[in-house]
Amino acid sequence: MSAEAAPAATPSPSTGPAAADGDRPLRIALLTYKGNPFCGGQGVYVRHLSRELAALGHSVEVIGAQPYPVLDGGVTLTELPSLDLYRQPDPFRTPKRGEYRDWVDALEVATMWTGGFPEPLTFSLRARRHLAARRGDFDVVHDNQTLGYGLLGGPGRIGAPLVTTVHHPVTVDRQLDLAAADSRRRRMSVRRWYGFTRMQKRVARRLPTVLTVSGSSRQEIVDHLGVREDRIHVVPIGADTRLFSPDPAVPEIPGRIVTTSSADVPLKGLVHLVEALAKLRTERPDAHLVVVGKRAEDGPVAAAIERHGLGDAVEFVKGISDTELVRLVRGAQVACVPSLYEGFSLPAAEAMATGTPLVATTGGAIPEVAGPDGETCLAVPPGDAGALSAALGRLLDPVGGPELRRRLGRSGRERVLSRFTWAQAARGTADRYREAIARQGAAAGARSRA
Structure with missing residues (x-):
């Protein structure tokens, strides 16, 4: 039995367990x-x-x-x-x-x-x-x-x-x-x-x-x-908020951005995130990307990585356990959802549940999950590499970034606990x-x- 750490998980008279509602x-x-x-x-x-x-x-x-x-x-x-x-x-x-x-x-x-x-x-x-x-x-x-x-x-x-x-x-x-x-x-x-x-x-x-x-x-x-x-x-x-939760003991890795995407699925928008990373690294050379998903050996994403010389700055990981995924998200300074469209976006909810600050597009249902720009996330138009780069840069900025990351991470988790379990x-x-x-x-x- 799961015991998700959300106030809304307490049964109400109309939506509680079968034993409680008389059926x-x-x-x-x-x-x-x-x-x-x-x-x-x-x-x-x-x-x-x-x-x-x-x-x-x-x-x-x-x-x-x-x-x-x-x-x-x-x-x-x-x-x-x-x-x-x-x-x-x-x-x-x-x-x-x-x-x-x-x-x-x-x-x-x-x-x-x-x-x-x-x-x-x-x-x-x-x-x-x-x-x-x-x-x-x-x-x-x-x-x-x-x-x-x-x-x-x-x-x-x-x-x-x-x-x-x-x-x-x-x-x-x-x-x-x-x-x-x-x-x-x-x-x-x-x-x-x-x-x-x-x-x-x-x-x-x-x-x-x-x-x-x-x-x-x-x-x-x-x-x-x-x-x-x-x-x-x-x-x-929603997210499994018992598993996806903050852990201050996990150290942040400077410059790390994490995303969940497959390189050969256009609607995931990974090529735009790679383009954004190339722009970002001109000002933040330590910025690097970890992609939870399948690497494509050819196609637009592979071509963009090669064109910008990002082979050492983009890492793909696949088939990792839930525990490994949570640790990866906790250790990132920023989580990103660059999709052109999502019907919900579990990666957004899971990142927010860990308290990791989120940069997300406004494609499909993502705003319903991620919430208002500047309050629970930084929101950008889908397919806009320049806007992605600017938002990521704000969160990685050594002056204003730390406080912004703390605020977005805290409010993002509160949103998930109240709405998406x-x-x-x-x-x-x-x-x-x-x-x-x-x-x-x-x-x-x-x-x-x-």
Whole structure:
């Protein structure tokens, strides 16, 4: 059981644990077609939300495919394996004949061979088959952004009411990747890869209950996916404030800037941060960047690092433990979120929770998390390397920087404690489960009377 250090974690009469609100604990199936806890937000979401739902007294079973999530707090994992076509060190592999189990496996390989991304569809088909065989085991099924055809059809197909989380529409990623494509061939490849978004649009419009993590994402779901506004509910996620917390014993490393990003994902804006670092080092030669994420051997980020001679000033780290990540963030003088767009921004919340001062863009939902410029962070326009450099320089300035860092770090943590914890997210999510169950019960009663 987690005990997050947040005043808001105390149950209220309307949002407390199942035992406190008079309703029985729920049996929850939480689906995740990709659960890597070290890359991307889906595995982080599943790990922390499932733990806190269990802490409220609910029974949570995570049903997932590779890479399988890491789970805490006695949460059960049921493995629903794919062919794992993108695993390292042999991504885009062709399976051996003996690996094929059924037609879903054949569909998965065929989609990959044609340049598409099959996992949302094929996981949804496997999940439907699994849930249908276990009809009656769950009170609610919670889909973590699969949005596959297999999950349509209502409780009659999957055995329980469906609630779906959409962190943000993947069509936003598609737009930014197309804008960054530098050739006709590359644009064709991007369109093929994101072919599954057509399915996700069709599925999203038929979903009865959609959860999302911010007001910005809510509007994007309306605009990009065409979901009715009355079906979308905002339940913010948060930081593990027990783990991500200040520790004065960890020494600050002068000039260190930390960010969480992947070099080959344009929407993360890392190339603009590298450009900002080059400008900054003309005045602050000790400024250097640690990137928690994958290094790209070619592409815009690699080219910018080489062009500016920053090979010794930019370090990439990947696959580190939670403890190592927290220590890294605590030791930085500044944390930075340079993204062009975020549906929420866990890295912002986690950095703020440690008391590390934050420089962040105003892309997507980041301002909802990071708060007002000059109060809880320094905010800059997305894609503006000059503004990034200036903000970083203010915090690293030897005269005014130390006091500004202390003030922003203190107010940033207070903001996270009051608004963005996993315990709050679990209570809000459980409330939506009960609404979905009640709505389904009312609909079944109406059909029976008719």
